[in-house]
Amino acid sequence: MDYSPIRNLYQAEGGMSGVSLAVTPPREPDGTTTPATKPQQKVPVKQQQQQNSVVGGVMGSLRAIELQLIAFIMVFSASGLVPVLDLVFPAFTSAYLFALSRFAFPSYGRTSLEIFQGSRFFRFYVILGTTLGLFLPLAYVLGGFARGDDHAVRSATPHLFLLSFQILTENIISGLSLFSPPVRALVPLLYTVRRIFVIIDWINDVWFIKTLPANAHVKDIAWYWFGRSLAVANLAYFSINIFLFLIPKFLPRAFEIYFRERDEIESKMAEDRHSAAGNKSKSSAEKKAA
Known part of the structure; x- marks a missing residue:
């Protein structure tokens, strides 16, 4: 299998601001x-x-970045390392988001508004998530490939696959006025929920299935505990992310922007109709007077 696109992805994404593109x-x-x-x-x-x-x-x-993400997704899709359910999940999610944008939460604006602007601490928090969720797991997969550790590659690949699709989807829809703030906010929410279950499987693999030989070398022990620690760190971070940020702060903020924008447009339309009706009545009165 050719892993050069994955190596190129690791080199190209050093400038990304974080897992979620909410902070711009x-x-x-x-x-x-x-x-x-x-x-x-x-x-x-x-x-x-x-x-x-x-x-x-x-x-x-x-x-x-989008081209690198596509290359990354294609390599692992063809490798057989990603379960069928995780392969189908992005297609189902994309179709669901498109349906929501057409029927439930249509966009009222012509521009794509920012949903959340965070502080310096929040930017550090997002960069930490990028490091834990993308860069270190990618290094873990590449290291597993170099060491011939198929178990490590197979354990972490589904998480990387879904996270790559999440970043790609956020990159695409964040610049399109077709998608309203609630629909855009649901992208990290839906993907994070799914990835938490995938990370739990990853933890099960490295903590309960994978074992060390009795005469393991120090570097093998360090590699073993690196995989264990990385899986736990990802579960902790993304659990905090969904329960303390996405659900209580990010999603309500998106709905607040959406309904405020909708109310402003409806209010303006009502004023225009009232003004048009007044002008029509005035014109009719002038004609009768004439």
Whole structure:
């Protein structure tokens, strides 16, 4: 099996902000990313060209990450290391989210709004999740492949497969106004619920099924406990993530934005109808007077 796409993915995603793309840089009203410092430009045309080049570079980086994620997904899909249920789950989730966006929570805005902007501590928390959930498990899988430890590769691969699909889905729908905030918030929620069960299977494999030989070397013992500790750390982190952030904070925030936007649009439409009715009555009265 060719694992070069996985190695390339590990090298390319060093700049990702975190597992969930809920935390993003501040954006201008036109949708462009706000730089950390804004240089003073006397000529507006040059400033616009600079902003366009920055946005183009960011979009190019996102496309590169998405291509790496697709390569990662394809390699493990074809490897036979991912159970059928986990292979089907992304397709079912995508279809369900699309149905919600059409029938339950249609989008009312023309732009994709940010759902949550966190503090520095929260950004550190998200980066920690990226390290525990993506980088270290990927290193564990690559290390298992190098050591010939098929058990390690098979145990951690389903989690990586689902997390890659989650990041890819978030990258795609976060920039589309077709999907409303509640639908976007359900992406990490649904995937995290499924991955918690997958991580529990991972823990069962490394804690209760995999055993060490009596004459194991120190490096083998260290590798054994690295896999055990990583599985427990992932379960702890993503359990905290879903029960202390996604459900009590992130999801309500998404619904708050959605219903506020819907109420504003409905209020504006009611005012327009009232104004149109008033103008029509005034026009009829003027005609009768004439």
